[in-house]
Amino acid sequence: MNYLKKKFYEYYLKAEIEAPRRIERREFAFLFFNEDMMKRHISFKNKDWLLRYLKANVPAHVYYSSAYYGEPSANTMKEKKWMGADLIFDLDADHLPMAKKMTYEESLESVKEELKKLLSFLIDDFGFSEKDLSIYFSGGRGYHCHVHDRRVLDLGSQERREIVDYVTGRGIDYNHIVVERSIYGYGITKTIEISPSSPGWRGRIARAIISFLEEIKNMDREEAIKKLMSFEGIGKKVASDIYDGLDDNRMALIKEGKIDQMASIKRLLKPLMRELAVKLHSSTDEPVTADVKRLIRLPGSLHGKTGFRVSKVSIHALEDFNPLEDAIVFGDEMVSIKVTKPFKVKLKGEEFILKEGVTKVPEYLAVFAIARKFANIF
Amino acid sequence: MEFDLFKIARYPFVEEAKKWVKNEKIEIHEVLNDPVYERARMRAVERVKEAMKYGIIKDTPLLNEIDCMMEIFSYPLARLIVASVESEYLIRRYALAEAKKAYENLKKEDSSFIQKIAMEFGMEVKDGVIHFSDYLKYAPTWDMKWKLINRVMEKGYVKLSNEEIARLIQEAIRSKIQNELFYMFPPPEINKIFGELIANLKNKLIAKEIKRAEGISEKDYPPCIKNLILAVKSGMNVPHVGRFTLVTFLNAIGASTEDILKIFSNSPDFNEEKTRYQIEHITGRISGTVYAVPKCATIRTWGLCHPDELCKRVNHPLFYYRLRRRKNELSKEKVL
Numbered sequence: 120m121n122y123l124k125k126k127f128y129e130y131y132l133k134a135e136i137e138a139p140r141r142i143e144r145r146e147f148a149f150l151f152f153n154e155d156m157m158k159r160h161i162s163f164k165n166k167d168w169l170l171r172y173l174k175a176n177v178p179a180h181v182y183y184s185s186a187y188y189g190e191p192s193a194n195t196m197k198e199k200k201w202m203g204a205d206l207i208f209d210l211d212a213d214h215l216p217m218a219k220k221m222t223y224e225e226s227l228e229s230v231k232e233e234l235k236k237l238l239s240f241l242i243d244d245f246g247f248s249e250k251d252l253s254i255y256f257s258g259g260r261g262y263h264c265h266v267h268d269r270r271v272l273d274l275g276s277q278e279r280r281e282i283v284d285y286v287t288g289r290g291i292d293y294n295h296i297v298v299e300r301s302i303y304g305y306g307i308t309k310t311i312e313i314s315p316s317s318p319g320w321r322g323r324i325a326r327a328i329i330s331f332l333e334e335i336k337n338m339d340r341e342e343a344i345k346k347l348m349s350f351e352g353i354g355k356k357v358a359s360d361i362y363d364g365l366d367d368n369r370m371a372l373i374k375e376g377k378i379d380q381m382a383s384i385k386r387l388l389k390p391l392m393r394e395l396a397v398k399l400h401s402s403t404d405e406p407v408t409a410d411v412k413r414l415i416r417l418p419g420s421l422h423g424k425t426g427f428r429v430s431k432v433s434i435h436a437l438e439d440f441n442p443l444e445d446a447i448v449f450g451d452e453m454v455s456i457k458v459t460k461p462f463k464v465k466l467k468g469e470e471f472i473l474k475e476g477v478t479k480v481p482e483y484l485a486v487f488a489i490a491r492k493f494a495n496i497f
Numbered sequence: 498m499e500f501d502l503f504k505i506a507r508y509p510f511v512e513e514a515k516k517w518v519k520n521e522k523i524e525i526h527e528v529l530n531d532p533v534y535e536r537a538r539m540r541a542v543e544r545v546k547e548a549m550k551y552g553i554i555k556d557t558p559l560l561n562e563i564d565c566m567m568e569i570f571s572y573p574l575a576r577l578i579v580a581s582v583e584s585e586y587l588i589r590r591y592a593l594a595e596a597k598k599a600y601e602n603l604k605k606e607d608s609s610f611i612q613k614i615a616m617e618f619g620m621e622v623k624d625g626v627i628h629f630s631d632y633l634k635y636a637p638t639w640d641m642k643w644k645l646i647n648r649v650m651e652k653g654y655v656k657l658s659n660e661e662i663a664r665l666i667q668e669a670i671r672s673k674i675q676n677e678l679f680y681m682f683p684p685p686e687i688n689k690i691f692g693e694l695i696a697n698l699k700n701k702l703i704a705k706e707i708k709r710a711e712g713i714s715e716k717d718y719p720p721c722i723k724n725l726i727l728a729v730k731s732g733m734n735v736p737h738v739g740r741f742t743l744v745t746f747l748n749a750i751g752a753s754t755e756d757i758l759k760i761f762s763n764s765p766d767f768n769e770e771k772t773r774y775q776i777e778h779i780t781g782r783i784s785g786t787v788y789a790v791p792k793c794a795t796i797r798t799w800g801l802c803h804p805d806e807l808c809k810r811v812n813h814p815l816f817y818y819r820l821r822r823r824k825n826e827l828s829k830e831k832v833l
Binding site (some may be wrong): 243244245246247270271274275277278280281284285288289290291292295296316317319320321392463 | 501628630631633634638641642644645646648649650651652654730737768771775
């Protein structure tokens with residue numbers, strides 16, 4: 120048995136795994152060490168059978184269906200008889216434009232920021248209660264958020280897509296978000312009215328505009344104008360007008376949501392809104408959340424390419440959760456490995472810099488290095 | 498629920514209407530044969546004809562209880578006629594026409610009445626808000642202004658005006674009537690009594706079908722469209738923009754909703770009602786807005802473009818199609 124499989128076996132012998140709800144209605148799928156083909160269409164009567172399977176077969180990756188089926192082990196979708204599905208959000212560092220330049224640790228941190236935005240949408244806008252939301256570190260490069268509110272279970276793909284569009288900001292129409300008002304006096308002054316206390320996107324955008332303009336007001340002139348000019352469509356003239364116009368009176372009105380100079384402010388909307396949206400998928404990716412029959416990693420199982428545990432994170436402890444510590448299940452007994460590809464990683468708060476060659480490292484690092492294919496057991 | 502007779506006549510699909518008919522203790526064969534009910538039978542014929550012709554059923558004046566009674570009876574009769582024609586197209590068109598009629602009336606009602614009707618369709622409406630899960634089931638979200646993101650939503654509840662709630666109810670009614678008619682087996686007697694109308698409708702529908710089938714030439718589709726069709730047919734999950742491109746294109750070259758539906762029926766998450774609704778929305782059959790076929794540049798940015806030689810000469814998939822068709826037709830003539 121290879122080292123990784125042996126370690127995984129030891130883990131599954133004692134692992135405490137929380138079975139997914141209605142386990143008997145789910146399809147399971149597995150990838151094994153040194154095998155390319157996924158084994159699918161497996162179902163378990165209960166948690167005991169699942170655990171027995173894990174111990175007997177020691178898979179490298181364990182997945183289950185977000186969907187509930189009449190016949191989860193049937194081979195075709197038609198025979199499976201779809202009954203409903205949890206709503207799953209997959210937040211992955213690969214989807215972030217900046218992630219390529221970041222360290223593993225930094226990229227996980229920035230995914231966490233996306234997750235926080237998502238949670239705010241799900242709780243404040245969609246009204247899901249915290250007990251219907253579960254968050255997991257994926258064991259790889261991101262987080263999964265599962266929604267099991269009964270009212271989403273039977274939503275079809277199109278309806279789910281609408282939810283995805285909502286949190287990612289796709290299809291937003293500013294004319295529906297921002298209410299324009301014409302004030303007739305000497306000529307017509309057009310203002311935007313957008314209250315920071317409004318629910319949903321409207322309030323979010325209002326608050327973003329207000330805090331952005333506050334930030335601008337507190338900058339010195341040159342810096343502020345430079346910042347404003349970084350927005351598309353804002354030139355020097357408009358930028359100076361915006362900055363010079365931000366006296367205390369104007370600021371007080373803005374804080375109530377009465378924003379004039381509509382044309383130039385409107386140019387800020389799009390970029391500010393982009394900041395607020397959850398980066399759920401790259402532009403070319405199919406939004407997997409809308410899929411009503413996808414496979415997701417089983418919480419409590421190990422990720423075969425890192426050796427980390429797919430770990431549950433409580434919403435309240437999210438801030439303190441450190442995946443590169445809390446998802447580590449292996450010990451610190453020293454093991455000899457032969458590094459084939461130099462790498463850097465920070466695990467359990469300790470920075471490791473490994474060069475090619477034989478070295479002794481704690482077991483948890485050995486598992487990570489071998490799973491990442493950076494090293495072999497020596 | 499306490500609806501008066503006039504309300505039941507305006508909204509004959511409500512449960513209350515069924516109860517009222519039951520209470521009247523009138524047998525179906527009486528309504529079908531007794532000269533007393535001639536007016537109800539005529540109104541039933543009118544309902545079906547108007548649905549077919551205009552896509553909406555006009556209101557009839559209701560001045561007294563007899564008017565109401567005839568109106569109420571005409572509804573189940575019209576349904577029996579529609580089911581007897583055995584045409585999916587007619588069922589859909591009729592269901593939509595009844596739903597639109599209801600919408601036109603409903604949007605003028607007060608909120609407590611609208612709320613009651615919404616409840617009949619399993620939608621919980623209170624104080625002008627509705628849960629987003631109900632909203633998503635019935636809202637025409639293809640339309641920008643109906644997209645959830647462009648709505649005011651707080652703690653799961655979407656704020657809607659009475660008229661907007663009525664619009665969601667329209668969709669709920671349409672889908673309900675349609676589903677009921679698909680599984681209805683009318684007694685053969687209907688064919689005797691309304692034989693002429695039924696035969697007439699059948700002929701019209703067949704003619705429509707033939708007209709449609711002529712003149713579409715699949716082999717002349719541009720590669721992007723061929724690819725999309727292949728992907729959809731093989732059950733791959735095609736992105737939203739891909740589906741949109743496909744529907745607008747097929748519509749532009751004269752394919753019917755049925756033709757387009759057939760292609761989508763292999764999709765893994767195929768939901769006939771939903772897909773049909775979306776198709777009819779994009780093609781302007783229910784929305785009044787016909788969406789344009791995206792041009793090549795747009796299709797390219799969506800990553801759906803797989804150009805061949807001819808593509809170099811065009812900037813729009815429809816030009817490609819016309820060009821290919823003309824070429825092929827010319828060469829056909831030569832062979833002959």
